[in-house]
Amino acid sequence: MIFNSSRSMYNVLHNYLEFFEEESCGQCTPCRVGCQQLLKGIEAIKRGEQSHKYLNDLLRLAETMKLTAKCGLGQSVANSFSSIVENFREEMIY
């Protein structure tokens, strides 16, 4: 997917995660709780309530979601999350 360089990747990710949190059916733990944690997590880091190291915990969580979620929705959250966080880490923090 291609975004203009003027776009905030934090907002793009935030938008993605809001979508996933909303669209998760809520049945399995990794997707239901994981989506909420990823969204709340990047918000907390942005607000300075969590250290930037917390991003590493979230990356690991996204990986677990990819491996353990019951269906394709939960398994695919990590695709956008990991790609954006790994390539635009500074945008998540500042």
Place this chain on the structure above:
Amino acid sequence: MSEKMINLVIDGKKAAVPEGTTLLEAAKIQNVKIPTLCHHEDLCIAGNCRVCVVEVDGWRVLPAACATPAMNRMKVYTNSPQVRRARKDVLALLVSEHSNQCTTCYRSTNCELQDLAAEYNIDNEIYINLLKKEDFVIDRSSWAIEKDNSKCIRCQRCVRTCTELQKVNALDVINKGADMKVTTFFDNPMNEVVCTTCGQCINRCPTGALTERRYIDEIWEAIGDPEKHVVVQTAPAVRVALGEMLGYEPGVRVTGKMVSALKHLGFDSVLDTDFAADLTIMEEAHELLDRLKRKLVDGEDIPIPMMTSCSPGWIKFIEHMYPDYLAHVSSCKSPQQMFGALAKTYYAERIGVDPKNIVSVSVMPCSAKKYEANRREMNDSGYQDIDLVCTTRELGHMIRQSGINFKEIKNSKFDKFMGESTGAGVIFGATGGVMEAALRTAYEVVTGREVPFDGLNIMPIRGLEGVREAKVKLENVLPEYSFLEGIELRVAIAHGLTNAFQVMEEIVIGDSPYHFIEIMACPSGCIGGGGQPIPTNEEIRKKRAEAIYTEDEKMQIRKSHENPEVIRLYKEFLGKPLGEVSHRLLHTKYTRRERA
């Protein structure tokens, strides 16, 4: 071997399991325990907690062991770094949506989430706590069941219990994503929805989200009040399960120790619900014969089959679901309520205590009994017949609080007037027990001879199949029962409300061949009741049932009509079964209730 075998490798060891075995079961055969939360042996597979994930060679994802069948040439790893990390993450996620106030939780030390969190060292809160203020509002509207959403981990065991085992559907899932939760119809309070209060959801809840409403403090207060004479009755199924709360294996009978412990707790009199069970049999067996006579001889339009009324969960079920068929239900009160009505009349008179100073406590394997005791009509003694009901679990807690060493305590006997029981009263605790006890008495009343089964054990109606049936031919009957000569008495037994539903549907379409049907709301009867120690599964319930039948065999008297205290009660107080006093104190009416 006719069964097709599957060959696979689990943790480097070769295994051969029958086709259809799940990875969870296959690992168990190899002595490897895979942790589970949403999985329960009594329920269908859900695969939604994802705690049981394992690694399979060549698979892109980690499948849930509970929901994946073993396949040929599979290489499974149950303890790889990837699996351990995933399980720990999933547990940490569950902890983040669960109230972490373990010290103030009733289920603390008996909680599957707590156990796994300890096992996997979830020793700090990695993730942000997601609980909102409104999650902490506890629903205490029901007399029997408390619901605390802050402790729910959405495993849906309660939902599956209510749907599959009980067909009641009081609990279900609403919303999706972050808002998904387990709740009632329109999120209404528990006392306003169609809930039978059977408590089976409590027995299967892995955490403290569903618990019985507790009356431990009120009971201690009554015991401590010098003005009050506190009597306690204990149900038959309590004595074969209480041990599980106090360090014994399932299936150990602790009757004598339980009586000693209750005396130690400070109850003024320790009596036995089994006595009232014998009394119930006297009334119910005579009611059945009376119904048959009125139908066959007098030609009255009497509803047959007659159905038992001992299980308050079942009573609430039929009141909601089949209000047009309430006339089929025996008018006899349950043993608990018969006992309650007598405790504040007959018993009070015998010991010379003003009934207003009697506090009647009952220890039940049941949460629905809490509801039953609070039914508006249950005050025929002039007072509320039963004041406080506690479950087997609550009694276990009280005994622990009292500090006595339960394992070392000596056996004692129940107190006088309403403490004597027979084997027939004891087996009330298992499915089929009421029927067996009733047949032992009814057959003898009609023919003057014992039931024609070896050692009084009516084996065809024992067991744990959902619906069972039996026939007893009545021959050479006594002259006053000549209308029953040659009749084959047909009986059926159902336990679990899904099975009750099946039996009811036969009656609705007018196709029920039976004369008498026993129904218990809970799977396996009272031994699997909603107030019994947690965990529960078929193996545990089988052990409790065996213990019940052993208790019966060890009894000197095994027929209700031979209980000396029951005989004395009829002689001195009640007159005869179905008599005027019996009718006033021991029989009741039912209420039509809404279906939604």
